[in-house]
Amino acid sequence: MTLTPNKPTVTLPTESTRTVGKGMRVAVMFILSVIVLIGILGGRVGYLQLIEGDRNRQLAENNRIRLIAKAPERGRIFDRKGNIMATSRLAHAIYLWPIAQPKEKWPATIDRLAELMEVPANKIAEKLEQEGYNSPNLVRVAAAISPKLVTRLSEHSRELIGVKVDPEAVRYYPNGDVAAHLLGYTGELTSDDLKERREKGYRPGDVMGKAGVEDAFETMLRGEWGGQQVEVDAMGKVLRVLGQKPPIPGNAVRLTIDLDLQKAAEAALGEIKGAIIAMNPNNGEILAMVSHPTFDPNVFSGKISEATWARLQAADHPFVNRALQGYPPASTFKVVTMTAGLESKAFAPNDLLPTYAYLDVGGIQFWDHNSAGFGTIGFSEAMAYSSNTFFGQVGRRVGERTLAEWAHKYGFGAHTGVELASEEAIGLVPDPEWKLKTIKEPWFEGNTINMSIGQGDVQANLLQVGMMVSVPANGGYLIKPHLLLEDTASKEWRKSLNLAPSTLDALRQALRAVFQIGTAHSLNSEEYAMAGKSGTAEDPPRPNHAWFTCFAPFESPEIVVTAFAENAGGGGSTIAGPIAVKVVEAYMKIKTQPNAPNNPPVPTLNQ
Structure with a gap:
């Protein structure tokens, strides 16, 4: 009998039976993923801590502090x-x-x-x-x-x-x-x-x-x-x-300002459209600076209403500081013309000239303000009466270039040095080159006559006129106007114009004569002598401007006052003269008062 060995039975797995090891693989993959993720995060944390730690700590600090x-x-x-x-x-x-x-x-x-x-x-x-x-x-x-x-x-x-x-x-x-x-x-x-x-x-x-x-x-x-x-x-x-x-x-x-004098000057000007400068002629300290119309600067500390803003933009321009604007200086400029005549040796202090109703230049008539002339007179009388035909002859003889030269020496056509330079108009000293370039015309003799009496294209501000009249007041020095009281450099800045003593004396006597026998005779004070000059500037088709500049006391000047009334329509001695004299009188009283502050209370929250 033959025995046949038994073969093992092999069972093929079906879809439903393939589960052995599957969970293990998932677990392994999950663990690997976590390890990788941890590695990535760890690396990032390490990078942030080691590489950019200082930067990020600063960012966190900035968010907290x-x-x-x-x-x-x-x-x-x-x-x-x-x-x-x-x-x-x-x-x-x-x-x-x-x-x-x-x-x-x-x-x-x-x-x-x-x-x-x-x-x-x-x-x-x-x-x-x-x-x-x-x-x-x-x-x-x-x-x-x-x-x-x-x-x-x-x-x-x-x-x-x-x-x-x-x-x-x-x-x-x-x-x-x-x-x-x-x-x-x-x-x-x-x-x-x-x-x-x-x-x-x-x-x-x-x-x-x-x-x-x-x-x-x-x-x-x-x-x-x-x-x-x-x-x-x-x-x-x-x-x-x-x-x-x-x-x-x-x-x-x-500041160099005297508040009491400032208030007095503002009261003297009143509602007249114009300006006043009061200054120490010896060191340039500005004692008062007035411009009208004005505004209340407190409105700019809060929200400005439309009504207030409309008023500030009014036709009379209340923002404009008229003390620093340029205007024709009119007869006040005759101080420059007289200086040019004497210093050029074209004239001597005692020379006399005939005056006329007008000067005829090329068929154009340049009238004296009284339309008659003043006869044969010298410099003192001509300054006192403000004779245009007298000073027109002086200007014609010395010529426009000499006039311009002395105008510049007196400080016209340049910044005065005051700290408000950004608001200051430097004015204008015309000459043939300027006229040819600007107006495209040659210079005529009539331009010289106009210039000699401060008319035509000549422009000056109140500080410049004050500087000019300070020269004969202080003995011949051009000063630097300034507002900072502790500004020693400005206070001590004085430039000699090297005027001959005879010229200085003649200028002083001529300006004194304005009060003694001239246009300001009615303003002459018995308490203290004053000297100065009036000016009436044409501004067609508008009314005339009125000027007056003076210094006092005559023997030892302490104050120069220049007053200006814009388009006031009258003469300098009748409109601006009384204003300037009032400021001088106020100064004489104020300087004797105790030097004590008088400060109003300051409002508290939102008053």
Whole structure:
């Protein structure tokens, strides 16, 4: 019997039976994936910690630590006696804190804020964008807001994330419109201002001097920013103050102005459109500077209403500082003509000339103001009576170039040196080259005669006329007008014109004769002798301008006053003369009064 061995039975796995080891493979793959992921994350963490650790720690710190900047208080402005002319008062301002919320949330906040403030939203957004949404600095969007608006914003504070209402110091002028053109005003930076001054530390919403002394002494008055370093939570709420740097107030500025004399000069000018300059003829200290019509610089410390802005843009131009504008100097210029005649040796101090009703030049008649002439007279009488035909003959003999030369020596046609140079018109001393280039015409003899009596194209400002008459007052020196009391360099700056003693004496006697026998005879004072010159400038088709410049006391001059009435329509001695003399009389009284400040109280919050 043959035995057949048994073959093993092989069972092929079906789809349903292939499960052995499957879970293991999944587990292995999962573990491998986790290991890889951990490796990647670990590598990234290592990279962030080791490679960019310092940078990221700084970013985290910046998100937690913030700097709240605080503006400095502007420096105060005093007169020479210690009277406050400009200071600060407390008010409320609205600020935005850019990093208090994400950029995408700001539009809704700005829209709501604009609605409450009743201003265009784009004006607020523009300031925020200028500073940047990631900036930690506060951005001022409104200053000196009303108490009513403070309350309204407080009531809606939950809708205004990143909006802060804080007290701040705003500019305040305790004397209102007194010396407004001299002091100027402050205002918020424009976008162009910010571009120019960003590198100097200015920020959107900052305030700067816009005119006058506020502008001229901006670097002294501004001060330095300070601030607080604070820790905040994720919502931007301040948790604690880590440190602070107090802002440094601006420096005080002491002016040469005498506030009492300033007020007296403004009262003397009254409602007449014009200007006054009072100055020390020996050192150039400006004691008073008046321009009318005027304005109240306090209006620029807050929001200006449309009605106020319309008034400031009126046809009589209240913003213009008429003390620094150029006008035909008229007969006051005869001081230059007399100097040119004597110093050129074309004339001697005692020479006499016949005067006429008019001078005929090429068929054009140049009339004397009395339409008759004054007979045969010398320099003193000619200055006293203000004879045009006398000085026309002097100018014709010396020629236009000699006249121009002496006009420049007296300071005409150039900046005076006063700190308000950006507002000063330098005037004009015409000559043949200027006329040919500008008017496309040759120079005529009639131009010389016009120039010799301060008419035609000659232009000068009040400071220049004051500088001119200061020369015979102080013994022959050109001085530098200035407003900063401590400016020793300007105070001691004196340039000798090297006038002959005989010329100086003749000038002084001629200017004194104006009060003794001339156009200002009715203004002559028995208390103290004065000397000066009147002027009446034609301004067709408008009425005449009126000038008067004088110094006193005659023997030892302490003050020069130049008064100007724009298009007043009368003579210099009848309109401007009494104004100038009133200022001299006020000075004589004020100088004997005690040197004591008299400062009005400064309002508190939002008064």
